[in-house]
Amino acid sequence: MSDVVNWGVLGYARIAKNSVIPAIERADNARVYGVASRNASELPSGEWQQSYSDYAALLADKAIDAVYIPLPNSLHKEWVIRALEAGKHVLCEKPIGLTADEAREMQQVADKHQRLLMEAFMYQYTDRVKVIKEAIDSGELGEIRHINVSFRFLLDRPNTIKMQPALGGGALYDVGCYPVNFIGMVTGRLPVVCKALCETEQGVDTNLSALLQYDDGLIANIHCGFNAFGRNYAEIIGTKGMLCIDNPFLDDAGTLYLHTAQGVRELPVSESDRYQAEIRHFSDAVLNKPSRLIPLAETVRNMQVLDMIREAL
Template sequence: MTTLSWGVLGASLFAIEHMMPALQQAAGVRVHGIASRELAKAGAVAQRFGLAQAYGDYDSLLADPAIDVVYNPLPNHLHVPWTVKAARAGKHVLCEKPIALDAAEAASLIPVRDETGLQIQEAYVVLHHPQWQRVRALVREGRIGRLRAIQGWFSYRLEDPDNIRNKREMGGGGLLDIGVYPLLTARYVFGAEPVRVFAAIERHPTWDVDVLTSAVLAFPDGILNFTCSTLLAGHQHMVVHATKGGSSCPIPSPSRRAARPKSDLRFGRDLGAGRRGRRDAGEGQSVRAAGRSVFCAAVRGEAPPAFPLEESIKMMRILDALARSGESGRWEEVGA
């Protein structure tokens, strides 16, 4: 296996606490260096993780011929600009979600990918999570009957006005930050796209970012409804309802404190009677590390992209439709 050398753009808390450990666990990955606008900060991170190089600006990292792949966890409004710069510098790019601020911006990455021949993908752990792979397989096999409804909740409380998640011009707000998780999970488990959506969206009176959203999405064979908020107590759950069973997952998206969550799968009469049913535990592995390994396989030409840009554009079209519905107060068609 060819080992790929990675560089990380930005020394954010998420990159340091979540992604650096995952990258160093991933097969076929060597993290070569990290860039920050403050060289001392990059140097401290490099020393902590035993990296060969620290850079005092992003361009220096992109210019380093030792780096094959760039991980882009910068603020949302910088995802597309720096992903383009990285690809133009000859680097494959794994970009943190959301890859863009809207569908049009996401679509602008397609010609860059096609012209350079490089991998450009959005990082989503749901696709590599054993519990969701298991649930999707059960749905496809018909073992829990016909999937009809999915419910989701994702919230945290963030009152800092200077945080990037509370700045609209930087792509802040709950939908782009955490609403993507129930949305992607439903697309993955249904194996389909929503046709139309409705969203009730509350925006902060000063920051003008969405802080509370409840949405209903009509899929061809069922419904997703979810709530996300950035000003409520922290909570996560996803529940899948089918005609013969279902799945309840209290922490559907891996975090530092819950890297190996468990799902509770219930079958047949166990579900209707409210009995405990059978429990299916997630595999004891880092799902983020697994995702990085899968990305490397695509870079080496050993596997197709797990989440190509076309999928990212579909995600952004749905998010755009939800935003339109929040403004119009009506159901909105997703469209092609």
């Protein structure tokens, strides 16, 4: 096998064009082999080995090893399964589907065809997350009793799929899945109680808060939205300390603040290349090299919590 993974991209979405395709090109173990778009005229000429006018044609190309799927949320399940059945490894944009049942079905197909499937939570590949985990593992926070996470931005683009309920739009699916994943990353388990409130527009949630409680009493709350000023923040509060985290889902350099009885200590964070790291790790796994992948069990748990929140509204 080659030391470079040939990637195919299903759809020329903003995140593919601006973030993931450039990241594949920066990774030393990956290359963009082909891109498929139903609007083939929008693809830049000469950029890749192949361009395809439909997704099935890309999946039929035996030269492609792995596929990245940035399609609307409602299309994830269909094209993840079709890609797996075509023998491709799959990196799918978050959320992996619309329900936990969809995630389980995709997991079963991946197992059947012995192909890798991973949900693209790129923020987990940053130095910021590494420092967060080190702070938790150090024991300086004590027993964690509360987690608070917000991720919102002001959506000012007209005619966006984020506002289309039939395509899986809404703030919870778009940005709320990040706080849910973050809390799951810290707790490693499902909540036992969920309460939620939301504001809606055009049939989708645009402002949502949820309260989660765990079997040991720990309480976590998430907030997400795209109808007001942006916020990207988290705090983890324990019996001995509190960790305050600006921009938990970005990869810029910064500082975390660890509050304890001894005072406030700054924890420096280095700049990362989260998309490139995600691609590099996934490509290493395709090449059967040691790699850190986000496990599908975490993905299914994430979707279970999203189901709980939607059912609580």
